[in-house]
Amino acid sequence: MTGTGVLTRLALRRDRLTLPVWALVTGGMVASGAGSLEGLYGTAAERAEAAATMTANSSMRALYGPVFGDSLGGLVAWRFGTFGAVLAAVASLIVVVRHTREEEETGRQEMLSAGAVGRRAPLTAALLTALALNTAIALLITAGLAGQGTAGALALGLAVGGTGMVFATTAALAAQVTESARLAKGLAAAVLGLAFALRAAGDAGGSSFLTWLSPIGWAEQVRAFAGERWWVLLLILAAVLAQTAAAYALTARRDVGASFLATRPGPAEGRLATAGALAWRLQRGTLLGWSLGFLLGGLAFGGMAEGAADLVGDNERAREIFERMGGQSALTDAFLATMVSLLGMLAALYAVGSVLRPYGEESSGRAEPLLAGALGRLRWAAGHLVIAFGGSALILVLAGIGLALSYGHDLGPILGAALVQLPAVWTLAGLAVLLWGAAPKAANAAWGVAGLCLALGWVGPALGLPGAVLDLSPFGHLPKLPGPDMAWAPVLALTALAAALTAAGLAGLRRRDVTG
Structure with a gap:
């Protein structure tokens, strides 16, 4: 882990503009949802009717998920929770790949590793940077929705931020097995797309089995503002720890710049003429x-x-x-x-x-x-x-x-x-x-x-x-x-x-x- 602190500070400095923007856009979007939905559904009767209508519409369930509570906070969790989790996941996978595989691909990591930098330090610094981002998102959501209920706001913030960390560690795994940043991002994004598709299919068809196969489904099953299921956060934590352990095990078994998915050799003669x-x-x-x-x-x-x-x-x-x-x-x-x-x-x-x-x-x-x-x-x-x-x-x-x-x-x-x-x-x-x-x-x-x-x-x-x-x-x-x-x-x-x-x-x- 030698050099982790220095690399973390370097990563935070390099992303000193993009990280706050990601945090403000994601956390601010979710936190501001209460004001917009209050203008739409000002009374309890209107909110109850909207919740019943949205839950009965399979297309709406596929896009946003089911409505678990008809309070204003429950509607915010329904309308913005899923997309907040997706945005946090996208930001996290970009950050992790940027500070791991992209550094190796450009040769900067090899130069840094020639000094007093431990083998696991770059990966740890990238994950700490992603953790800082998702912590900021969770805090913004919790602070912005605390007026609707502290417990629900904290549950929603942890669910969104936790989903971001699940895909940060997924990207950490992808960065170990691929040899290019583009492929690592594509692989992590494909897992994210599959997770969204499983969640959408499960919610649209009423299949809880498919929903539980998706980390995005876990975030909605926390049921913020609707009788919070705190134990689901343990499932998110377990996935983060398991993928982190796997990423550490892989990074210890390869050289800098190498990967576990070898690139196929090209043809003996070039075929690209233009x-x-x-x-x-x-x-x-x-x-x-x-x-x-x-x-x-x-x-x-x-x-x-x-x-x-x-x-x-x-x-x-x-x-x-x-x-x-x-x-x-x-x-x-x-x-x-x-x-x-x-x-x-x-x-x-x-x-x-x-x-x-x-x-x-x-x-x-x-x-x-x-x-x-x-x-x-x-x-x-x-x-x-x-x-x-x-x-x-x-x-x-x-x-x-x-x-x-x-x-x-x-x-x-x-x-x-x-x-x-x-x-x-x-x-x-x-x-x-x-x-x-x-x-x-x-x-x-x-x-x-x-x-x-x-x-x-x-x-x-x-x-x-x-x-x-x-x-x-x-x-x-x-x-x-x-x-x-x-x-x-x-x-x-x-x-x-x-x-x-x-x-x-x-x-x-x-x-x-x-x-x-």
């Missing part, structure tokens, strides 16, 4: 995963459309929020517009990640040998950007097809609603190109901008944020289809802005050194 083919080879797995996820997401959201009216009922405040998010008086159209907008904001995360993939190649030193030959920088970047911009269009098309098939709506209007999200998606992708090309050290800030836009679009309308704040996101300027007439002016303006940002970023890439 920069575009190489970019496709590097990004095809990610695109396939996002494509499948968006198709399934479209199918799931389409199946919920018929229950939108039942979800809102006669609650005028809830109806106003849906119409504000969806922009259409017809409730079903407003619901579909809301879901399409959410999918568009998620597609922006794919686009930003795909744009920043060549930045990872550059920072790891793999791009320099390519560019030392006849391959030009713009041609090298173009291969990745085609996949980023074209791939975002593909996944939105698949989401639109899924929505139309599941809901039984005409394909044209739904597909148009999905594709109208592209200018906003491409604007955020263009911003990522600009940051990478002109200021590579600030490239990761594109994630923060995309996350802010997601937060504004997701919880902004429910919190009653003013239109000027919501319009900080490019998605706030898009027409809310299906339903109203198409508004071409904002679509064309955002498309032109995306093109300008991309061009400026490529111009910066041509002028600067490859190493930044």
Whole structure:
């Protein structure tokens, strides 16, 4: 463990901006839920009716889980608990992989290990950093909801933070068995996706067995504000300790930079003749995963459309929020517009990640040998950007097809609603190109901008944020289809802005050194 304290301080310093943002977004989203839901369901009768309606709707149970209590705190735990746990899990796995496998992949860990640094110190520092993040999330949730009941607030905070630590240790295991940070994140994310799917299937079908197979299901089974089951937290703790022990055992049996899943040797002769083919080879797995996820997401959201009216009922405040998010008086159209907008904001995360993939190649030193030959920088970047911009269009098309098939709506209007999200998606992708090309050290800030836009679009309308704040996101300027007439002016303006940002970023890439 020698050097653990120094490495922990280093990790906290490197993440001094991202960790507070993750904590505030995740903890703040859950804690602020009480205020928004109180405006929706102000009386006990309204809350009881809403709880009964939501529990009877299998689509709502699949998305959010069952409602265990009809108090204001119980509705907050239902509406925000699951997604808070997912956000904490995503943040935790990113943090752990960043400070373990990514450090080894870039060679920095080998340099540090040449000094007085113990074998288990890097892993311990990464887990302590994740623990600090999840502790902050738990404290924010507990403090923000203490007015609804101290016991329930503490239970919900520990459930969300504990879920984050479960997937932090899952990422620690993935970092031992894989040899690249990208693969480690993908493996940990796949486990998270499986956990969410098991929880959704179990809650939708009333199968407690499937729910109990998922750590996310454990978080909801703590039943905050509904007769807390404190013993479920012991299950979360046991999973954290077991995975931590396994990660420590694996890290003691391998060399720095090595992995337990060996990479298959490539062909004797190269088969990738162009920069575009190489970019496709590097990004095809990610695109396939996002494509499948968006198709399934479209199918799931389409199946919920018929229950939108039942979800809102006669609650005028809830109806106003849906119409504000969806922009259409017809409730079903407003619901579909809301879901399409959410999918568009998620597609922006794919686009930003795909744009920043060549930045990872550059920072790891793999791009320099390519560019030392006849391959030009713009041609090298173009291969990745085609996949980023074209791939975002593909996944939105698949989401639109899924929505139309599941809901039984005409394909044209739904597909148009999905594709109208592209200018906003491409604007955020263009911003990522600009940051990478002109200021590579600030490239990761594109994630923060995309996350802010997601937060504004997701919880902004429910919190009653003013239109000027919501319009900080490019998605706030898009027409809310299906339903109203198409508004071409904002679509064309955002498309032109995306093109300008991309061009400026490529111009910066041509002028600067490859190493930044």
